[in-house]
Amino acid sequence: MFARGGDIRTEEVVDVRARRGGVRVCTGAGLALQADVAVIATGASLAHLARRCGVPVPAPVSRGYSFTVAVDRPVPGPIYLPEARAMCTPHRDGMRVAGMAQLLDPDREDIRDNVRSLIASARPLLEGVRWNERGDVRVGEGPVTSDGRPLIGATPVAGVHLAGGHDRWGFTHGPVTGRLPAEQITTGTRPEALRAFDPLRVAVKWRVDTGRPPVASQVLSAAGSPS
Secondary structure (H helix, E strand, C coil): CHHHCCCCCCCCEEEEEEECCEEEEEECCCCEEEECCEEECCHHHHHHHHHHCCCCCCCCEEEEEEEEEEECCCCCCCEEECCCCEEEEEECCEEEEEECCEEECCCCCCHHHHHHHHHHHHHHHCCCEEEEEEEEEEEEEEECCCCCCCEEEECCCCCEEEEECCCCCHHHHHHHHHHHHHHHHHHCCCCHHHHHHCHHHCCEECCCCCCCCCCCCEECCCCCCCC
16 A cells, blocks of 8 residues: 555644535544545444445444453353343453443443443352452444445435445454445446445435535435435
8 A cells, every 4th residue: 555655644633524526534633635436434423424425334233342350260161141141251371351232322322331230240140259350341333224234335415425334343354345335436437246335325405505514304215225
């Protein structure tokens, strides 16, 4: 990428707008970056920018979490606790505890409350676990669409594409998610494999105005989406 003149910049992107001959990427620092095409692939933060491009991605994300705890004796193997909705696995000298994925608002939910709730449910079911000696809390987030399929392809905003909504499968589907949109952008023809993931199946019609956010007026059904 660098050999072809590519560059990596770390910025907080607050808006992506169409402009004559391309797109403008606006940052929180007040910068306006010009480009021919923009691909929004911001993971759990997909909803904000996608909405500004006329694609109503739900705000809640699928959030999974896990942590380690100390134990009095080695854990012989995986333990599933259906009542607590938890999976426990051996981890070095302790045990790793993972909760079920939940739909949460990434800006409002405190994961510590979920950890405390999980511990309260699992504590009566296991002996020899030192729940107060826990650490390495990890959280994995992924945007979830209304029909469970990712959003990959062009948006109603000329020059702006989406690549997200994979829930927790983003790492697995990352390579093909990069290759197929690149083919669509460079050739102008959408690969047949992307038809089922067209963002326009959930997009809204809006008045074309390159300087303003989209105005939602009518939700397009999958059957009514343009091909």
